[in-house]
Amino acid sequence: MNALVIDRVSLRIGGQPLFSDLSVRVEPGTVTSVIGRSGSGKSSLLAFLCGTLPGSFAASGRILLGDEDLTSAAPENRRLGILFQDALLFPHLNVRGNLLFGLRHGGSRRARRQHADDALESMGLAGFGDRDPETLSGGQKSRVALLRVLLSEPRALLLDEPFSSLDDDSRNQVRLLVFDQARAHGLPTLLVTHDREDVEAAGGPVVSLTDNRQESV
Amino acid sequence: MTRRWYPGSRGLLLAVSGLPALAGLAAALWVGADIDALRRVLATPGIELSMASALWSGAIATAIALFLAHIAMALAATGGWRRSLNNLALPLLAMPHLAVGIGLVLVLAPSGLLLRLVSPWASGLTLPPDWQTVQDPFGLSLIAGLVIKETCFLLLVLHAALSQVPAERLLQQARSLGYGRIKGWFVAVAPLLQRQIRLPLAAVLVFGMTNVELAIPLGPGLPPTFAVLLWQWFTDPDPQIHAQAYTGTLLLFAMTLLVLGGAAACGAAVRRVSQHWATGGARGVRERGLRYGLSGLLAALWALGMLAVVAIILRSASGTWRFPAVLPSGDVLSAWRVLAPPALDIAPQTVMFAIATAVAGLLLVLPAAESVHRNTDARRLIGALLFLPLLLPQMTFLFGVQVLLTRLRIDGTFVAVLWSHLIFALPYLWSLVAPARAAIDLRFADVARTLGASRQRTWWRITAPLLARTGLVAFALAFSVSVALYLPTLFAGAGRVATAATEAAAAAASGSLRLASMHAILLSVLPFFAFAIAYTGGALLFRQRRGVPR
Numbered sequence: 001m002n003a004l005v006i007d008r009v010s011l012r013i014g015g016q017p018l019f020s021d022l023s024v025r026v027e028p029g030t031v032t033s034v035i036g037r038s039g040s041g042k043s044s045l046l047a048f049l050c051g052t053l054p055g056s057f058a059a060s061g062r063i064l065l066g067d068e069d070l071t072s073a074a075p076e077n078r079r080l081g082i083l084f085q086d087a088l089l090f091p092h093l094n095v096r097g098n099l100l101f102g103l104r105h106g107g108s109r110r111a112r113r114q115h116a117d118d119a120l121e122s123m124g125l126a127g128f129g130d131r132d133p134e135t136l137s138g139g140q141k142s143r144v145a146l147l148r149v150l151l152s153e154p155r156a157l158l159l160d161e162p163f164s165s166l167d168d169d170s171r172n173q174v175r176l177l178v179f180d181q182a183r184a185h186g187l188p189t190l191l192v193t194h195d196r197e198d199v200e201a202a203g204g205p206v207v208s209l210t211d212n213r214q215e216s217v
Numbered sequence: 218m219t220r221r222w223y224p225g226s227r228g229l230l231l232a233v234s235g236l237p238a239l240a241g242l243a244a245a246l247w248v249g250a251d252i253d254a255l256r257r258v259l260a261t262p263g264i265e266l267s268m269a270s271a272l273w274s275g276a277i278a279t280a281i282a283l284f285l286a287h288i289a290m291a292l293a294a295t296g297g298w299r300r301s302l303n304n305l306a307l308p309l310l311a312m313p314h315l316a317v318g319i320g321l322v323l324v325l326a327p328s329g330l331l332l333r334l335v336s337p338w339a340s341g342l343t344l345p346p347d348w349q350t351v352q353d354p355f356g357l358s359l360i361a362g363l364v365i366k367e368t369c370f371l372l373l374v375l376h377a378a379l380s381q382v383p384a385e386r387l388l389q390q391a392r393s394l395g396y397g398r399i400k401g402w403f404v405a406v407a408p409l410l411q412r413q414i415r416l417p418l419a420a421v422l423v424f425g426m427t428n429v430e431l432a433i434p435l436g437p438g439l440p441p442t443f444a445v446l447l448w449q450w451f452t453d454p455d456p457q458i459h460a461q462a463y464t465g466t467l468l469l470f471a472m473t474l475l476v477l478g479g480a481a482a483c484g485a486a487v488r489r490v491s492q493h494w495a496t497g498g499a500r501g502v503r504e505r506g507l508r509y510g511l512s513g514l515l516a517a518l519w520a521l522g523m524l525a526v527v528a529i530i531l532r533s534a535s536g537t538w539r540f541p542a543v544l545p546s547g548d549v550l551s552a553w554r555v556l557a558p559p560a561l562d563i564a565p566q567t568v569m570f571a572i573a574t575a576v577a578g579l580l581l582v583l584p585a586a587e588s589v590h591r592n593t594d595a596r597r598l599i600g601a602l603l604f605l606p607l608l609l610p611q612m613t614f615l616f617g618v619q620v621l622l623t624r625l626r627i628d629g630t631f632v633a634v635l636w637s638h639l640i641f642a643l644p645y646l647w648s649l650v651a652p653a654r655a656a657i658d659l660r661f662a663d664v665a666r667t668l669g670a671s672r673q674r675t676w677w678r679i680t681a682p683l684l685a686r687t688g689l690v691a692f693a694l695a696f697s698v699s700v701a702l703y704l705p706t707l708f709a710g711a712g713r714v715a716t717a718a719t720e721a722a723a724a725a726a727s728g729s730l731r732l733a734s735m736h737a738i739l740l741s742v743l744p745f746f747a748f749a750i751a752y753t754g755g756a757l758l759f760r761q762r763r764g765v766p767r
Contacts, residue, residue: 052663054591075666082667088660091764092682101678102668134763152668 002066009061036209081154087141096129139170226584241617263440275426278363291402313701320525336541400501697744
């Protein structure tokens, strides 16, 4: 795995700068947290990284993965996985269908199916493949979303306050699970949050968007 | 960023809708500006009455329909009731104006179903009385027909506008302040909804004034409404009279502009008065009697509409149907054996135009909806622009379109008729599809893209399935619009294209109600099946997936 590098990135909307000259280097297997008030451009930064920033924004700067420049690549070619506050499981597919949508192409139908079911079992969700996503609890949905993104073999992981919609019990569990998996896969991980507990659990460097300052916890 | 896969889709959509309307209007102005013909039009005996009855019936019917639609919404203020209200309105909404008009003649006429139901045991009548209950000089039966149809349409429109207005909470708030259900609705909710439905309401007003579909079977006879008079002139072989028709459509257009201006002024006045009424402090809590009375009126109108359906079926099947028998006697099947074949002959052609309209319409609307799904202003603007042709009298711009088509030698072709149908289907398709597309969480597509799906794959695998239910209903709606269209088929088809609508109108105009009923059955059955298939299909689709939008 390569480091995810944000190189002097500035975002503006309607002529108003959100932040400017942000430079962050996220090493493989580590979690860097980005904090800032709402409206400071945290989510827009992630959209810029994913390549899904709406045209109303003006952006400059580069995104690198190791030496590879991703700045103008199509979203589907960047292979940066993202988890949002909501699990956003596709409502018309069952749980397995959601995983298979993420799973990289290749292998027979049966092998892919087996792969998805094994993955579910590894997260304690054995037998959930045929379920309607809407019938899952919040924690279960989050775990399926995490599996879906991992099966797409991302080269980095972006987290957009993915724990804030969970209740207190599952929040800690899911948080630990996500960070463990990110480390186990050696993914450079960028967490965007305004929750102090998230930052402490992440344990990595912290970047404040508001005053563009980097600190370590 | 990768290249968009829907280049020019918005321009194409607006061009398909707007170009013929504008060009048709220009051509109508060019050909119709004839001072001699105008003199002859104005010298026609009874012309003032013709114009007055068009104006009167359209304006009164629109006002009543709007009031009743609001009343129905206010009375069915909770979610569950409102859904049943929609289900009740749907059959009458799907039934084309022509079929409703023909059916109402069969119900309201002196020899009609209504009097048969009470004769002779209650009325003492053994022969149809000599009353003028349809085609009456005051246009009352025409107004009744318009009110039945347009109340249902406005209900649908109001229902759609609810997504923009927190009606339930506003009404609760008003009721907790001591206002009754009806007054609460009219002071707290209706003004907000009213702002959302201006264009459809204007279209209802224009249609009411300028339609022939209801005015041919139900409207006054001597003289007929102005639109029917023009329609008669158009079918006259005398070129002098033809020229009168051309100029007459311009007069109709001028009338429409005046009335729309007048309606805007009325709207402003009503707003001022209602503000006065809302701030007066009166609560209107003793609404019970009013509620029962208005519910009864709504139920009666609904029953009248449903009786029209029954009457069409009975009349088409009747060999002899002596007054005051409620059911026709004689061999039902033999009557159908004679009449059904000609009606069924035109079914394939009717269905073909309807399917082509729905498919072409969706192909135009879907990419454009995709291109503006992040842009609410652009979505609204396109919706308004698509609605503009519906604010013109159909006859005016269709006649211009016919002139152009004849010059281009493509009048009466499949494409010409399809195009004319699209103009009327697109605004409804847009009003269903575009908001549904915009309502899909943007992040679904973002997630799909970051998981490695291309833009196309994302659309086919994620967006399209989430739109499928709306798409089915939109298909049925466009299908029904096309089936019901009479004047567009007549003009763009140069009178040579026969569909259920053209045949039903011709039969109704010539007074052969039995044949007209047969065609009216086809007219009603086709939209009914289209909606039935769309709703069952939509229910079966993803029936185990609770999160898929309805």
